[in-house]
Amino acid sequence: MSTRTTPSTDLAATRRRLWEALRARDEAAATAAVLDAHDEGVPAEALLLDVIGSVQARLGGEWAAGRVGVAQEHAATAIQDRVVAALALRSPAPPAGTGDHREPGGPPRRVTVACVDGEWHALPARLLAEVLRGRGFLVDYLGAHVPTPHLVAHLHQTGTDVVALSSSLPVRLPTAHAAVTAVQAVGLPVLVGGAAFGPDGRYARLLGADGWAPDARAAADLLAVGPWRPGEPRTDSTGGLPHLSDQEYTLVTRARPRLVGQVLRGLEDTLPAMASYDERQRERTAEDIAHIVDFLAASLYADDAELFTGFVTWTAGVLRARGVPGDALVAALDLLAHAQRDFPRARAHLAEGRRALVRVPRPPAPGPRS
Structure with a gap:
């Protein structure tokens, strides 16, 4: 290079x-x-x-x-x-005859790069794969949406030294957790990266990954340092996340279709403007509600309300750009909180999200036209 x-x-x-x-x-x-x-x-x-x-x-x-x-x-x-x-195509391949495996005690030579199951944003993983090739690693790039059983089957058939998993959305954290545990169970370490794991890698540590990198350069630098050893997979019933024993994550996830329908009907009764929505607008509103439920579930899985508040404040900006009034998002959170009255953690996360929305500054009102 x-x-x-x-x-x-x-x-x-x-x-x-x-x-x-x-x-x-x-x-x-x-x-x-x-x-x-x-x-x-x-x-x-x-x-x-x-x-x-x-x-x-x-x-x-x-x-x-x-x-x-x-x-x-x-x-x-x-x-x-x-x-x-x-x-x-312009980057030279590793020299012919280069060994597939690392030297004992040395850094990894062969890296498998993949997106977790359900993750379709593959370009960050692709960029990492090419950076690693440019630095002389042997890379198996598996692309987007790799089901964990297929990933494990690949690892059994190859001489991989370490696995690099990519995910951009926190809603994939449960799937990423399953992948990390499965890879460690076959005796390989796991490096994770992508926005799903938080800007400081907090969710990587939560899930027991062996390493986290904020970007491809940092990942390549980290992989160049040996040795890498896998952590012990967490085998208790909650995967090392004791807060999951309250079942709120599971119950919210299972109730997703019902919650989306319930909130959508509530919004129709609460917001008069929705009476004029066409079918496409209604579908888009239902999609927005589904995303709110998904991120609520992810925040329950990680037991981190900041995950949810970060999403709702980002969503507020997106909706503002579409011309959707901010009151609609607040109303959706209130309706969802009412539906979650038996789930204290979920209600607490929704309350944090609502407080965060109230703190989001409104855009200035247009001044008089000259």
Whole structure:
């Protein structure tokens, strides 16, 4: 990998060029933006993380602000994935005859990179896989949505030294927990990463992962340090999370369809504006309620109300960008709290979410027009 120091102006210009190509859905221009920079000496790792990864984060922000639609975001992400493939073709493979296994007591040589079951945001994992290849690791990249039994079967058939699991949404924490435990049970350590595990990795520690990294560079640096040994999988009935014994997570998860319907009907009675909603608006409202229930369940699983409050304040911004009044979200939390009157932890998390919404500043009222 080149050791050239890349001026930030070079990267900024390449990011702008890539962004404009994605906006135009021009795959050829997007590929040229990245490969031209590589030809000029920008290291592949910088292009992967500081250009492609950075532009992908911007794309997500534009979607949240309502300036990019779902289909447009998917199209741009697909182009990004092919740009990564084009860049990867220029990266040298490990030398022929390189051993698959690490030296005794040394850092891992072969890494399996995968997204947890149900996780479809695969680009972060793909970027990690390419960074690791660029640094000389042997990588099995399994892609998005890898069911845990299939992951374990793969590990039995290969000489993997360590597993790197990616997840972007905290609602996947229970699935990630199952995957971490299953991998450790076959004697392999697990490194996790992605927004699902919290900005400080708090949920990685909660689930018993052997390591956590905030980004692909940090993950590669961490994997380069040996030795790696698996932790002991937690085998008690709650998987090392004693708060799960109250069954609130399980009961809320099972009641999800009923809760969504109950809150939707309550909103129709509470908010007169919903009487004019068309079918698409009603479907979107039901989807929003389902996400609230999912994140409530995830916060119960982790026993962390901050997980839920972070989601509802983010959702408030998204809804504001859509023109949905903030009172609708508060009303939804109140209706959900009423439905959870027998679940003290759930009610406490919902109360925290409501207080957080009250603290979110409202946008300034428009001034008089001149």
